[in-house]
Amino acid sequence: MSAAEQRERLADLAPDRLEDxxxxxxxxxxxxxxxxxxxxxxxxxxxxxxxxxxxWHLGSARMPAVIGTYKDRYDGWMLCRFDxxxxxxxxxxLAAYDAILxxxxxxxxxxxDVVRASDRVAVYYDHARELVELGGxxxxxxxxxxFSELKNAGEPCPHRGKDAETVHExxxxxxxxxxxxxxxxxxVRTDIEHKNPALRDWVAFRMVDRPHPRExxxxxxxxxxxxxxxxxxxxxxxxxxxxxGIDLQDAAKxxxxxxxxxxxxxxEVVHWGHVQVDAYDVAMSTSTIKAKVESGELTGWDDPRAxxxxxxxxxxxxxxAIVEAMVELGTSSANVDLSMSVVSANNRELVDDETDRAFxxxxxxxxxxxxxxxxxxxxxxxxxxxxxxxxxGRGRRTIPVDGAVLLERDDCPPAGERxxxxxxxxxxxxxxxxxxxxxxxxxxxxxxxxVVHWVPTEExxxxxxxxxxxxxxxxxxxxxxxxxxxxxxxxxxxxxxxVDAHEDDETVTYYAHP
RNA sequence: GCUCCGAUAGUGUAGUCCGGCCAAUCAUAUUGCCCUCUCGAGGCAAUGACCGGGGUUCAAAUCCCCGUCGGAGCACCA
Numbered sequence: 094m095s096a097a098e099q100r101e102r103l104a105d106l107a108p109d110r111l112e113d114x115x116x117x118x119x120x121x122x123x124x125x126x127x128x129x130x131x132x133x134x135x136x137x138x139x140x141x142x143x144x145x146x147x148x149w150h151l152g153s154a155r156m157p158a159v160i161g162t163y164k165d166r167y168d169g170w171m172l173c174r175f176d177x178x179x180x181x182x183x184x185x186x187l188a189a190y191d192a193i194l195x196x197x198x199x200x201x202x203x204x205x206d207v208v209r210a211s212d213r214v215a216v217y218y219d220h221a222r223e224l225v226e227l228g229g230x231x232x233x234x235x236x237x238x239x240f241s242e243l244k245n246a247g248e249p250c251p252h253r254g255k256d257a258e259t260v261h262e263x264x265x266x267x268x269x270x271x272x273x274x275x276x277x278x279x280x281v282r283t284d285i286e287h288k289n290p291a292l293r294d295w296v297a298f299r300m301v302d303r304p305h306p307r308e309x310x311x312x313x314x315x316x317x318x319x320x321x322x323x324x325x326x327x328x329x330x331x332x333x334x335x336x337x338g339i340d341l342q343d344a345a346k347x348x349x350x351x352x353x354x355x356x357x358x359x360x361e362v363v364h365w366g367h368v369q370v371d372a373y374d375v376a377m378s379t380s381t382i383k384a385k386v387e388s389g390e391l392t393g394w395d396d397p398r399a400x401x402x403x404x405x406x407x408x409x410x411x412x413x414a415i416v417e418a419m420v421e422l423g424t425s426s427a428n429v430d431l432s433m434s435v436v437s438a439n440n441r442e443l444v445d446d447e448t449d450r451a452f453x454x455x456x457x458x459x460x461x462x463x464x465x466x467x468x469x470x471x472x473x474x475x476x477x478x479x480x481x482x483x484x485x486g487r488g489r490r491t492i493p494v495d496g497a498v499l500l501e502r503d504d505c506p507p508a509g510e511r512x513x514x515x516x517x518x519x520x521x522x523x524x525x526x527x528x529x530x531x532x533x534x535x536x537x538x539x540x541x542x543x544v545v546h547w548v549p550t551e552e553x554x555x556x557x558x559x560x561x562x563x564x565x566x567x568x569x570x571x572x573x574x575x576x577x578x579x580x581x582x583x584x585x586x587x588x589x590x591x592v593d594a595h596e597d598d599e600t601v602t603y604y605a606h607p
Numbered sequence: 608g609c610u611c612c613g614a615u616a617g618u619g620u621a622g623u624c625c626g627g628c629c630a631a632u633c634a635u636a637u638u639g640c641c642c643u644c645u646c647g648a649g650g651c652a653a654u655g656a657c658c659g660g661g662g663u664u665c666a667a668a669u670c671c672c673c674g675u676c677g678g679a680g681c682a683c684c685a
Contacts, residue, residue: 124620124621142685143685144684144685146684146685176685177685178684178685179684179685181684182682182684182685183684183685233683236683237682237683240683241681241682244681245608245609245681274683275683276683277683278683287610288609288610289609289610289611289680289681290608290609290610290680290681291609291610291611291680291681292610292680292681293681295682296682296683298683299683300683301683316683318682318683318684318685319684319685323685338679339611339612339613339678339679339680340679340680340685341679341680341685342611342612342679342680343610343611343679343680343681344680344685346610346611346680364612364679366612366613366678366679367678367679371618418619418635421619421620421634421635422619422620423619423620425613425619425620426612426613426678426679427612427613427614427677427678428613428677428678428679429618429619430617430618430619431618431619432617432618432619432635432636434618434635434636435618435619435634435635435636437635438634438635438636439635441647441648442648445647445648446648448647450645450647478644478645479644482643482644482645482647482648483647483648483649513644514644515644515645516644517644518644534644537643537644538643538644544643544644544645545645546645583645583647584645585645585646585647586645586646586647587645587646588646588647589647607646607647
């Protein structure tokens, strides 16, 4: 009986068992757990809510990777909403808005809509006014520290009992910019004795003296806090599922007070833990990376040592490889470590088959012992290794010998010993040079002769390979000059690399992984 | 101090809701062997985990309690 027949038969005998079977199958097909309560909604609607205070580090890629994957799975809708309501502490970087949209595209997703919170300030003001009408908020001029003490003691501040008219007037004065930073806030009235101090009468709006970097928003001085802005926007944009970090665990609890006043239903919410990526010395935080870029310690956001999306992209890693790794992390609320080897393995799987091979003899750099120049006698005029060992049909490269070759020092055979120059043939070390022998390939299989890569001393391409450990310089086979920027090659016995640029004196490549 | 949350091999993950098919899945990693004109790919194998202690039960990774460890919030940041 085939699987389909079995299924049909089961449908007759025990339809409820069939349902069980199918829900299990569904789980098997998806690495991510099912979203909660999906059936209660006509459409799954989610949002990415990046703060554009800098280009994305690797951890940020988890957001589009997971949310985008859910969007595809449920045929849902995805908003990219820039939560750029802090012109001071997490000041927006004007270049980051597009950099983030580029990163989303690189990762293979497309938001159905893009909005900026800084364009929607009037909407937040309107909702604040409504909240004041409903008695759900009050203006408060307590210094932050004083309020904090009262709050921790579970005691209301004197402003909590203000009449609606005063609150209304003072909020309008906030909107009109009549206060300076720290002088007045609008608080949501929650429960000042709530057992969780984090939820007591939180700030919804505060004053910021420094103008927003976006011209369109530069005139505002009264800015909403995340809990207010995000809460209002999630409702207004019909978000059904919120997926965000555990640092925002209490945000949902705070926002429920707001939703209570407005009579709104709170969306489903999933919190995941923090991601760390091994393999990096640089801390994965926007501000840390920004500081290192500004000080010149990193050459840019796409420096190979930077734990950023732009860096992996420049190294030739496919967005898909990152997405798959992020999706495999799941949505556990425990903190997780992402192993770069998983990203590398994913990428290798994606690119290996289509990537041409090439020789790079490394001469200088971290972990490199130098290159040695050796005259070659009696050898053929050129070596002809294949473009890809698994695809003969793609043809062979032609690498001239021109009387002398460069080998990496580690590959250089001692006097009297043989080595197989890949694609060329067997040579023996005699004095300061190499002499071709007539040995068949069997000496490699049976005789313990090593196969090594090489380039001609005369005709080669000066190459820089930028790696996470620093730059390696060396010489590549002449054919490397023919690759366009953005193409990948695998330097045999070294690793995969992306061709970045052909400069006057050298070709620059970025190392991806072994 | 108050309030939440979490814990399966080096890493991630499946299984936990609804206890038995779990001497625990898959991937990655490491090691060995085979294959190979790469240290890539491919094939085979090995390594390696249910945080601890109690309880419930015929039966516990799974349910309950206590502990330990880790994380988050208590911002006029997001």
